[in-house]
Amino acid sequence: MRMVRVGRWITAIGLVLLAGVYVRALSFTPVEQSQGLAQKIFYLHVPAAIWAEVAMVLVGLASIFYLFTKDPRLDRFAASSAEVGTVFCAIVLTTGPIWGKPIWGTWWTWDARLTFTLFLFLLYVGYLLLRSAIPDPAMRARYSAVLGICGMCEVPFIHLSVYMFPTLHPMPIVLQPGRPKLPGSMLSTWLLSLGVFTLLYVGFVVQRYAVSYLREQLEAAGEVGHA
Amino acid sequence: MPENGNYMIAAYILVGVILTGYALSLHLRARRSLRP
Numbered sequence: 289m290r291m292v293r294v295g296r297w298i299t300a301i302g303l304v305l306l307a308g309v310y311v312r313a314l315s316f317t318p319v320e321q322s323q324g325l326a327q328k329i330f331y332l333h334v335p336a337a338i339w340a341e342v343a344m345v346l347v348g349l350a351s352i353f354y355l356f357t358k359d360p361r362l363d364r365f366a367a368s369s370a371e372v373g374t375v376f377c378a379i380v381l382t383t384g385p386i387w388g389k390p391i392w393g394t395w396w397t398w399d400a401r402l403t404f405t406l407f408l409f410l411l412y413v414g415y416l417l418l419r420s421a422i423p424d425p426a427m428r429a430r431y432s433a434v435l436g437i438c439g440m441c442e443v444p445f446i447h448l449s450v451y452m453f454p455t456l457h458p459m460p461i462v463l464q465p466g467r468p469k470l471p472g473s474m475l476s477t478w479l480l481s482l483g484v485f486t487l488l489y490v491g492f493v494v495q496r497y498a499v500s501y502l503r504e505q506l507e508a509a510g511e512v513g514h515a
Numbered sequence: 516m517p518e519n520g521n522y523m524i525a526a527y528i529l530v531g532v533i534l535t536g537y538a539l540s541l542h543l544r545a546r547r548s549l550r551p
Contacts, residue, residue: 292545299538306534310527324517329526336530375537379530386526390519488534495541502548 289502295495302488309481317477329387331477334462335485336379337405341443343373343489344408347415348440351433363429364504366436367419368496372489374412381409392456400453404446411439425504
């Protein structure tokens with residue numbers, strides 16, 4: 289199937305470029321003086337966080353349109369974006385504590401940004417569990433669309449939590465009003481990484497969408513149970 | 516400057532493992548679905 293091949297190629301290019309990000313971040317980007325080498329986790333943590341949030345917004349938007357149009361392609365896209373978002377959210381929730389331990393002195397604290405991000409991950413997991421628990425495709429799509437819209441509504445709280453609550457988590461230094469508060473060399477590495485994570489998101493979603501489509505064909509033919 | 520390079524290495528390895536592992540999982544699922 290052409291879509292599987294396209295997704296594989298995009299993913300493969302994304303993984304090769306990810307190796308390039310590693311080389312650039314580790315060898316050709318200056319070390320931040322106050323945080324030391326641990327600050328370089330920023331180049332993976334923040335792009336993953338952005339895509340974990342954008343993926344849920346896309347799940348929500350696709351879900352809204354699904355409820356109006358009942359187009360199965362939108363439901364398939366929402367399911368694909370949710371699975372990929374779960375992977376990126378897992379990266380955020382593992383790299384965050386690894387960065388936090390040397391800088392804050394603790395792996396985890398129940399502050400607003402961290403708690404909202406954990407809640408996003410649990411919403412993703414709940415969304416995937418809900419989909420796997422309902423055999424009827426129309427009911428599965430409808431119920432998961434409602435949960436997807438709820439997930440989308442949580443995303444602004446994650447981004448604004450550092451402004452709304454007292455928190456250990458630093459304020460945004462790139463996605464904020466005004467110019468990014470980063471030197472050019474660090475900003476270019478971060479932008480490269482954001483581009484690679486974008487490519488990986490697209491590659492993963494295209495492949496996952498194709499897998500869903502193929503499984504639906506097999507389900508319709510009665511060869512397998514629902515995914 | 517603080518000595519915390521081991522945390523950075525752990526994070527970079529972890530991200531590589533998660534992304535490569537997921538890519539492999541998708542590859543295998545697609546292959547299984549394409550099998551006649």
